[in-house]
Amino acid sequence: MYRGTVVKVKKNYAIVVTDQNEYLRIHIKGKMEVGQQILFTESDINNQIQSGKGHSGMKKKWAAIAVAACMMIGIFFGMGPLMGDSTQAYALVSLDINPSMEIMVGEDNLVLSIIAVNDEASQIVSDDMVGKDFIEVIDTMIKRSEDLEYLNTDNNHIMVSSASLIEGEDNPLNTLIVSYLEEDLEVSTSVQVIYVESDPETANEALEQGVSLGKLEVAHQSDDEMAVHLSVSELVDAPETGLIIEAFEIENDKEELLELEEELIQILAVNPDAAEYLARVQAAIADGGEADELIDETEDWIDDWEEREDMASDLTEDVEELEEELSEIGESTPEIASLLGQIRVAIANGEDAEALIEEAEELIDALEEKLDDEDDMDDEDDMDDEDDMDDEDDMDDEDDMDDEDDMDDEDDMNDEDDMDDEDDMDDEDDMDDEDDMDDEDDLDDEDDMDDEDDLDDEDDMDDEDDMDGEDDLDDEDDLDVEDGMTIEVSTDVEDSTDVEDSTDAEDGVDNEDDADDEDDMDEEED
Amino acid sequence: MDLNQQVKDMMESNNTEAIDSLIQEYTPFIISTASEHLGRYLSVENDGAFGVSLSAFHEAMERYEIEKGNFLSFAKLVIKSRLSNFEQKLLRTKQTVEWDEQLHSFDRGADNELKMEIEAFENVLKQFGLDYEELTDGAPKHRDTRERANRIAYDTSGVPEFVSHIYHKRRLPIARMAERFFISLKVIKRCKIYILASVIIWTEKFTRLQEWIRPKKSLKLESDL
Numbered sequence: 001m002y003r004g005t006v007v008k009v010k011k012n013y014a015i016v017v018t019d020q021n022e023y024l025r026i027h028i029k030g031k032m033e034v035g036q037q038i039l040f041t042e043s044d045i046n047n048q049i050q051s052g053k054g055h056s057g058m059k060k061k062w063a064a065i066a067v068a069a070c071m072m073i074g075i076f077f078g079m080g081p082l083m084g085d086s087t088q089a090y091a092l093v094s095l096d097i098n099p100s101m102e103i104m105v106g107e108d109n110l111v112l113s114i115i116a117v118n119d120e121a122s123q124i125v126s127d128d129m130v131g132k133d134f135i136e137v138i139d140t141m142i143k144r145s146e147d148l149e150y151l152n153t154d155n156n157h158i159m160v161s162s163a164s165l166i167e168g169e170d171n172p173l174n175t176l177i178v179s180y181l182e183e184d185l186e187v188s189t190s191v192q193v194i195y196v197e198s199d200p201e202t203a204n205e206a207l208e209q210g211v212s213l214g215k216l217e218v219a220h221q222s223d224d225e226m227a228v229h230l231s232v233s234e235l236v237d238a239p240e241t242g243l244i245i246e247a248f249e250i251e252n253d254k255e256e257l258l259e260l261e262e263e264l265i266q267i268l269a270v271n272p273d274a275a276e277y278l279a280r281v282q283a284a285i286a287d288g289g290e291a292d293e294l295i296d297e298t299e300d301w302i303d304d305w306e307e308r309e310d311m312a313s314d315l316t317e318d319v320e321e322l323e324e325e326l327s328e329i330g331e332s333t334p335e336i337a338s339l340l341g342q343i344r345v346a347i348a349n350g351e352d353a354e355a356l357i358e359e360a361e362e363l364i365d366a367l368e369e370k371l372d373d374e375d376d377m378d379d380e381d382d383m384d385d386e387d388d389m390d391d392e393d394d395m396d397d398e399d400d401m402d403d404e405d406d407m408d409d410e411d412d413m414n415d416e417d418d419m420d421d422e423d424d425m426d427d428e429d430d431m432d433d434e435d436d437m438d439d440e441d442d443l444d445d446e447d448d449m450d451d452e453d454d455l456d457d458e459d460d461m462d463d464e465d466d467m468d469g470e471d472d473l474d475d476e477d478d479l480d481v482e483d484g485m486t487i488e489v490s491t492d493v494e495d496s497t498d499v500e501d502s503t504d505a506e507d508g509v510d511n512e513d514d515a516d517d518e519d520d521m522d523e524e525e526d
Numbered sequence: 527m528d529l530n531q532q533v534k535d536m537m538e539s540n541n542t543e544a545i546d547s548l549i550q551e552y553t554p555f556i557i558s559t560a561s562e563h564l565g566r567y568l569s570v571e572n573d574g575a576f577g578v579s580l581s582a583f584h585e586a587m588e589r590y591e592i593e594k595g596n597f598l599s600f601a602k603l604v605i606k607s608r609l610s611n612f613e614q615k616l617l618r619t620k621q622t623v624e625w626d627e628q629l630h631s632f633d634r635g636a637d638n639e640l641k642m643e644i645e646a647f648e649n650v651l652k653q654f655g656l657d658y659e660e661l662t663d664g665a666p667k668h669r670d671t672r673e674r675a676n677r678i679a680y681d682t683s684g685v686p687e688f689v690s691h692i693y694h695k696r697r698l699p700i701a702r703m704a705e706r707f708f709i710s711l712k713v714i715k716r717c718k719i720y721i722l723a724s725v726i727i728w729t730e731k732f733t734r735l736q737e738w739i740r741p742k743k744s745l746k747l748e749s750d751l
Contacts, residue, residue, distance in 0.1 A: 001554040003570045005738075007644045008658040015658045021672055021738040023662040030566025035641030038567035039576065041554040310716065314670050354668060 006036040013046050089113070089165055091173050092203040094213035095138055096159040096232045097145045099124045102206070102213060104165075105134045105173065117212050123148060134173070135180050146188055156191045157232040161214030163198035171197070190255055194232065253295065257285045260298050267305065277301055308350050315347045318357050322364060329368055336363050530597045533590050549583060555598065556583050556605065563606045564613075574616075575609060582608035643732045650726050654696050656719060664719035675717040677741040679724030681707055689729050698722055 004016035004024065009032050013025045016038070025046045032038075089104035089112050100117035101124065111134050116122045124144045129137045142158065145151040151158070160181065164171040174197060181193050198206075198217040206213040211228045218235055219227035227235060261281050267274040277298050284291040319340060326332050339360045346353035536544040549556075560579040561567050568576045585608070586601035594600050651657055666672045682688050682703055691699045698718055704711045714721060724739045 001557060005640065005644070007648070015662050017738055019738070020669060021665075021676065022667075022669075023658070023665040025662060029561060030564070032567070033641075034644050035638065036567075037570035037640075039557045039570055039573075040561070040567055041558045043558055044561075044567075306712070307716070310671075310712070311668060314668055318670070352667070 002040050002042075004038060004040065006032055006034055006038065009033060016040070090169070091162060091164050091171060092207065092213055093134060093138070093160065093162040093173060093177070094206070094215075095141055096161075096212050096214050097142070097157070098150050098155060098231050099141075099145055100212045100215075101125060101141060103134055103137060109134050109173070109176065111137050115207075115210070117210065120150060124150075135176060135184075138177075138180070139185070142185070142187075151187075151189075151191065153189055155231075155233055156189060157194065157236055158191055159194040159196060159212075159214045159232045159235070161196040161198050161212070161217055163203035163213060163217075164200050165203050167200045169200070186253075192236070194236070253291050254285065256295055257281055257291055260295065260302075261285065263302060264298070267302065271305060273305075311352065312347050312350065315343070315353050315357065319343050319347070319353075322357070322360055325364055325368075329364070329371065331367065331371065333363070333367060336360060336367065339363065530590075530592055533587050533597050534592055537587055537590070545584075545587065548587070549580065552583065552598075552601075553580075555601075556580060559602050559605045560609060563609050575612060578608050578612045579605050640734045643734045647727065647730070647732055647735055650730055651723060654722060654726070656723060660719060661723055664717075666717050666720060671717060672720070673741070674713065675720050676724060676739045678703065678707060678709065678714065678717075679721045679739060680728060680741045682721065683725045683728035689725065692722065692725055693729075698725075 002016075002018045002020075002022075002024070004018040004026075006014050006016050008015040009028070012028065014028055014032050016024050016026055018024060026040055026044045027046050029044070089106050091105040093103040093105055094117075095101045095103065098118075099120035101121050102115040102117060104112040104114070106112040111130050111132055114125050114129055114137075116125045124141050129140065138160070142151065158181075160177055162171055162173045162177055178195055181195060185193070194214075196214045196217045198213055202217050202220060203213055206216045209216070209228075215228040215230070215232075215235065219225055261278065264274045264278040264281060268278060280294055281291075281298060284294050322340065326336065339356060343353045343356045343360065346356060533548070536548065556579045557568055557576070560575055564575060568579075582605040583601050586597070586604035589604070590597055590600055648658060651661070666675055682692075682698070685706070688699055688703065688706075691702075698714065698721060700711060700714050700718070703709070703714055727735045727739055
């Protein structure tokens with residue numbers, strides 16, 4: 001039996017929060033409304049429905065970037081060669097690696113002209129780029145930067161920015177750019193990608209000043225005019241600007257496969273099922289080919305496995321606690337013993353044995369009570385007489401039942417209350433016990449961590465700490481800026497997968513992902 | 527021993543304890559029978575129909591004979607018939623104000639203050655890119671895990687710098703939380719949506735919703751709340 005509060009009523013189901021703070025979907029019955037507190041049972045629960053949201057399978061490696069306090073004055077480059085006719089341009093795209101380019105985009109997303117913002121850029125830019133699809137051109141530019149080793153393990157940042165050049169018009173290129181960066185960009189070493197959404201005003205200003213749109217936007221947002229003279233890596237590292245930049249990582253498949261291989265080898269020690277994935281991952285490494293799907297699939301499998309492991313260890317602790325309790329009581333029953341056996345089997349099979357554990361708890365409680373009662377038997381002999389009397393009273397009441405339904409209702413209500421109180425008491429007791437276990441659990445988890453993990457954790461901490469220090473410096477400024485940037489990136493990404501989602505809504509989710517991946521990143525780097 | 531004989535025996539020996547515990551054990555059955563008959567869920571509070579059903583179940587126990595067949599089928603019959611009487615009676619007396627109010631509360635069972643908090647909470651969740659659907663999918667299924675998450679959320683909401691981080695960045699300062707509360711990153715990550723939502727409930731002072739997530743055993747608070 002569950003008691004729950006309705007928090008959301010949909011056409012085919014309602015979401016309730018139980019008094020155990022479980023969120024459940026239940027079938028609709030009659031008129032239901034938010035705030036209604038209801039009683040329901042197992043059979044009312046609707047397990048079929050899953051919200052359509054969640055992981056889109058899109059490979060997305062977000063990473064906030066650690067910041068070091070380094071400020072350098074960059075070198076100012078004048079406007080480079082201007083090619084083609086830019087009169088029909090409706091959008092401006094900038095690409096900063098260290099070569100910095102501005103691309104004027106016209107109708108059909110074709111490149112109208114390219115401005116090489118610095119000397120390095122002139123090595124990248126070529127005449128044949130004009131008239132091609134701008135995404136294709138960006139891709140060629142990144143490839144050439146790799147070939148010329150502007151993009152390497154030390155300088156591994158790519159910043160792309162875009163804005164409409166027409167006041168009041170939405171920028172139509174956002175989605176295309178983000179989906180290219182997220183899905184199509186292939187790199188030979190892992191890179192950090194930063195996408196900055198800008199506006200027509202800034203775009204025109206960038207053109208006038210002959211500076212990169214992306215850098216100018218960051219300069220505006222961080223209120224630091226010098227930012228336009230920094231390289232992307234420096235922007236990421238500098239305290240004023242680094243904070244507002246959220247980069248996501250495009251990993252080289254091979255590097256990622258090698259990491260997965262390592263992880264799988266560790267899992268293999270305890271779970272033979274890992275062998276299958278390990279074999280496939282190793283084959284893919286030997287193959288050297290694309291392995292996006294395999295990577296996603298393997299990552300999902302590892303996540304699942306870790307979750308099951310966690311659940312199993314929680315449940316095992318529960319069982320051990322019950323066994324301890326039994327040994328304290330000093331007695332057991334065949335039912336309890338067989339139930340505990342079943343639980344062990346269920347855990348070994350990776351099933352959720354929570355219901356069985358609750359059953360065992362109840363049996364053990366009952367046993368304990370029974371033993372207590374036997375102790376108190378002598379004392380209670382006198383009481384029994386009184387009990388009988390009471391029972392007779394009850395009987396009388398019940399005889400009158402048909403005539404006086406109302407009265408009975410009240411009585412029953414009281415009964416109900418009493419029962420509830422007892423339930424609650426029990427639950428609380430159980431909870432407390434389990435709490436202690438949990439605390440221990442946590443300690444264990446931490447102990448179990450490898451030295452490597454510990455190191456990683458420390459890294460994470462450091463990174464976070466660094467960030468925080470800066471948080472305090474200019475919280476207010478950064479806030480607007482960061483919100484702006486993040487919303488734009490994430491909106492586009494999510495819009496392409498999930499039309500229903502509201503713009504603001506995605507922000508939080510993506511940030512959450514950032515937090516995770518930040519951790520992952522560090523682990524991977526180590 | 528089968529249930530039929532069990533019921534018969536406990537009524538004959540008038541073993542009140544056994545009777546009570548049987549009623550308790552079959553409460554889910556009573557609830558689902560009642561809500562099936564009424565075509566609605568029973569309310570947690572003040573639902574006369576629940577009382578009627580419980581007493582009908584008890585009545586069924588008293589009147590049960592082995593010849594009547596399966597006890598549960600018999601009990602179902604009695605519950606439904608008593609509920610029908612109850613409904614008719616309510617309809618007959620509906621005119622009086624008192625009954626009208628009662629009927630009203632049976633039908634709705636909703637409570638405005640709670641409703642407002644639930645909706646306000648939903649709005650705040652929205653700002654964080656969350657909704658009840660995602661919370662339902664993301665909330666830990668295991669009771670222990672949930673309880674642990676409640677504790678973490680409660681402690682987190684007591685640390686102003688964490689709360690401001692959460693409201694500014696719209697995500698949990700996972701690494702610092704792990705460090706501060708001596709828990710593994712994994713524990714927080716696994717329940718991050720749930721923890722975030724719970725921190726919101728504490729921070730926004732949704733007092734009714736706090737009942738859902740109050741940790742069962744209070745730990746030392748990290749700071750004044």
